[in-house]
Amino acid sequence: MDVMEAFRRSIQTWRTWVMEKLDPTKSHVIFRGYSPVHYRNGTWNRGGLCDADKEPETNYTKLEPEPLHNKYISDAIKNMEYGNRKVQFLNITYLTEFRKDGHPSCYREPGTPPDAPQDCSHWCLPGVPDTWNEFLYAQLLSMGYRTR
Template sequence: CDYIQVGNKIYKDMDRMVAFETALNTWARWVDSNIDPTKTSVLFRGVSPSHYNGTEWNEPSAKTCLGQKQPVLGSRYPGETPPALAIQKKVLSKIRKTVTLLDITNLSLLRKDGHPSVYGLGGRTEMDCSHWCLAGVPDTWNQILYNLIFLT
């Protein structure tokens, strides 16, 4: 179980999306209160998806990312977007200071093949379809970040 502190109150096992929104709102308030945009640029890396359900990418026989060797075809993900994405958009739309979004969600949704699966730390006992292999998808994020830094 996890313990999450909000103000002076400690919660046990808070819903993950509630915790994410609470954390993002705390960060947004800090940015609005403490960042001088004439001196500091703020970059925010968007939601990184996982791939635990093959029906999301039109492969019902795939229960996880195990054995995925090709990205999703095309440029549109056939499944639903992660719930955290709506929270991200909501919080970023209310922030008063300029925040540049490193929007990695859609390109990462397409890369069901980019996870360690059984080759991660847990081996065959734990399927890892939420972290990313290096070299791979995070290198693309870094290339986007590199370009954003030079544009801002």
């Protein structure tokens, strides 16, 4: 099977597990969406680079379309929305598309070899994942969760 079919099946497996194992009166599920990668000229392990961009994207027409990953996630969540089940999709993809500059790539930890693969999927600069956390926090507050 191809990668997207495997991803779709994994999301369906996750959905089944949530439906069978979590008590809907005690659980609230928030699934974070797909984080886009910004490699150019190859993948992370095949010479791709993610340090070509120094500023956030400002041209909306250059943004990638919604990835199929998010459709699979969204469809699974829609199939879970019945009764008193609390499931939400925190879609960070579009927001993150604007921050193609937000990766340290070869500028990460001191001592990283110059030829180390650039990893813009996991090594975001402060700002990108911090913003995701702010959205999650705002979503929790909007649902009535409060700190003491």
